[in-house]
Structure formats: C-alpha cells, structure tokens
Amino acid sequence: MKKNSRGTSPHRTRHLMIYTFLLILVLLYFASRQQRLTMEGQQKVEDAKKQVSVLELKKTKEKPSPDSGDALVLEQEEMWSLILTNESHPVPENINIQLKKIDGTEESVDERVYGPLMKMLAEMRQQGMDPIVCSGYRTKEKQTELYQQQIQEFIDQGHPEKEAEELAKKEVSVPQSGEHRLGLAVDIYSGGHLALDVGFADTPEGIWLREHASDYGFILRYEQGKENQTGINYEPWHFRYVGVKAAQYMKEHGLCLEEFYLDQGLYG
Numbered sequence: 196m197k198k199n200s201r202g203t204s205p206h207r208t209r210h211l212m213i214y215t216f217l218l219i220l221v222l223l224y225f226a227s228r229q230q231r232l233t234m235e236g237q238q239k240v241e242d243a244k245k246q247v248s249v250l251e252l253k254k255t256k257e258k259p260s261p262d263s264g265d266a267l268v269l270e271q272e273e274m275w276s277l278i279l280t281n282e283s284h285p286v287p288e289n290i291n292i293q294l295k296k297i298d299g300t301e302e303s304v305d306e307r308v309y310g311p312l313m314k315m316l317a318e319m320r321q322q323g324m325d326p327i328v329c330s331g332y333r334t335k336e337k338q339t340e341l342y343q344q345q346i347q348e349f350i351d352q353g354h355p356e357k358e359a360e361e362l363a364k365k366e367v368s369v370p371q372s373g374e375h376r377l378g379l380a381v382d383i384y385s386g387g388h389l390a391l392d393v394g395f396a397d398t399p400e401g402i403w404l405r406e407h408a409s410d411y412g413f414i415l416r417y418e419q420g421k422e423n424q425t426g427i428n429y430e431p432w433h434f435r436y437v438g439v440k441a442a443q444y445m446k447e448h449g450l451c452l453e454e455f456y457l458d459q460g461l462y463g
C-alpha cells in the first residue's frame with residue numbers, strides 16, 4: 196500500500212509511456228502493412244495491363260486487319276517452300292526430296308523448284324546475260340566435306356581451331372542444315388565473273404537477280420545487314436526458293452526468312 200500511495204504518479208506515467216509506445220508500434224505496423232498492400236495492388240494492376248497487351252498483340256497477329264494491306268495468306272500446300280533451316284533449325288534427317296538435274300550442269304534441285312528456276316534463267320539469257328548455276332542440292336556428306344574444308348582454311352590462316360569453326364559457320368551451313376540440303380537453293384555466278392564473291396553483286400546478273408528473282412519465287416537469302424538474323428555472311432550469289440507470294444512480300448518489306456517467320460508467326 197505504501198508503495199501504491201507513494202508510487203501512483205510515476206507508475207501511471209510509466210504505464211502511459213508504455214501504452215503510448217505500444218500504440219505507436221501498432222500504428223506503425225498497420226501503416227506499413229497498408230503501404231505494402233497498396234504496392235501489391237498496383238503491381239497486380241500493372242501485371243494485368245501487361246497480360247492484356249500481350250493478348251491484344253496475339254489477337255492482332257492471328258487476325259491481321261483486312262484493311263492493313265499487309266495480310267499474307269499462306270496455304271498449307273505451299274509450306275514446303277517455306278521450311279526454315281539455319282544452324283538452330285537443321286533439316287529433318289528423313290526428309291525425302293525428289294531431285295531434278297539441271298541441264299548442262301552436275302547440279303540438281305528439288306523438282307518443284309526446277310520450273311521457276313529454268314524460267315528465270317531463260318529470261319536472263321534472253322536479255323543477253325550469262326547466269327551459271329554452280330551449286331544446287333547437297334548431300335550431308337558433301338556438306339560435311341565443305342564444312343571441314345572451310346575450317347581447315349581458317350586454321351591454315353592461323354586461327355585457333357575453335358575460332359576457325361566459328362568463322363566457318365558464317366561461311367557455310369553446318370552439315371544437315373541450310374538451303375542446299377533442302378534442294379531449294381542455288382548458287383549462281385556469271386560467265387563474266389566466275390567467282391562466288393561479293394563482286395558478283397555488281398555484275399549484270401547479280402544486279403538483275405537482286406531486282407527480279409522474287410518474281411520467280413526466289414529470295415537473296417543471306418542479305419547484307421542481316422548477318423545477325425541469318426547467322427551467315429552476305430552471299431549475293433545464293434538464291435532460295437520460297438514461292439512468288441512470299442518472295443515478293445519479303446522483298447517489299449525488307450525481311451530475311453527468319454524475320455518473315457516472326458512477322459507471320461510461323462515459329463512453332
């Protein structure tokens with residue numbers, strides 16, 4: 196009792212202080228909780244917005260606006276000509292290609308490409324040019340031989356083996372990948388320029404092909420400035436068949452095949 200009567204005031208003060216302190220703690224706790232919930236809420240709203248925009252993108256992709264003038268309708272039966280092959284997309288091992296030999300050469304192409312190729316070459320000859328097909332379909336064995344040769348060439352130039360291999364991949368397709376393996380591509384040079392080098396781009400044949408190959412369904416497959424997408428250095432002599440519609444679309448929009456795949460949503 197003595198204690199009570201003498202200590203009431205300091206005790207009360209102490210209790211008041213403790214209660215006040217606890218109250219502040221509780222208030223602080225709720226304040227921070229509220230803030231966290233608000234932030235989580237905002238994040239959810241942001242996420243929802245993102246999801247909506249992705250869906251909208253997909254929707255636009257699936258149904259191109261009919262008045263955009265950009266819509267390209269690809270039929271299932273023409274997809275054979277649009278097969279993508281590059282280092283990360285090898286040609287299926289069991290692919291069955293019906294070949295047709297190109298007259299006056301040792302080269303062959305997929306028989307479905309033969310007609311358009313002959314028409315294109317005939318038109319060039321008609322105009323006084325001298326196009327020569329120096330490479331068409333390649334077996335995996337032939338590809339391996341060319342690939343090893345290219346690596347050796349870089350090693351002979353003094354590059355370490357690993358580096359030589361990386362450099363070779365930009366010059367020739369790795370075995371079992373690439374257009375020649377499909378029989379859908381040809382290398383063309385000219386009677387006046389018997390070399391597969393960038394100089395071909397400035398020959399009458401090189402200039403004409405760049406401009407008109409798409410009218411026959413061919414694209415300049417390894418274009419300058421597209422090396423990062425195709426993985427292959429500029430090759431003004433290498434033409435790949437993709438069909439007239441797709442070739443003209445790619446030329447008009449400046450797309451390489453990899454970009455066309457993205458543009459048309461063709462990646463599986």
Ligand SMILES: [Zn+2]
Nearest residue numbers: 380381382433
């Ligand atoms: Zn080629």
